Amino acid sequence: MNVARFLIVLGVVLVLAGLLWPLITRIGLGRLPGDIVIERENFRLYLPLMTSLLLSIALSVVLWLINR
Numbered sequence: 001m002n003v004a005r006f007l008i009v010l011g012v013v014l015v016l017a018g019l020l021w022p023l024i025t026r027i028g029l030g031r032l033p034g035d036i037v038i039e040r041e042n043f044r045l046y047l048p049l050m051t052s053l054l055l056s057i058a059l060s061v062v063l064w065l066i067n068r
Contacts, residue, residue: 029054 017024024030034050 029051030048032048032050032054034053036045036047036049038045
């Protein structure tokens with residue numbers, strides 16, 4: 001039962017992230033210094049390292065405040 005709940009929550013989070021992505025890119029996340037973009041003729045690799053780090057810190061602070 002625990003795994004099913006986790007998968008449902010994960011799905012909802014992914015859908016929300018997809019719906020909010022245009023807003024997220026408008027405020028600057030996704031193109032921060034530290035994000036790696038490698039572009040070739042028919043290939044594009046995007047590694048959002050700094051964006052992931054900032055989102056992880058923000059989520060950790062929010063969860064810490066909720067559990068406090």
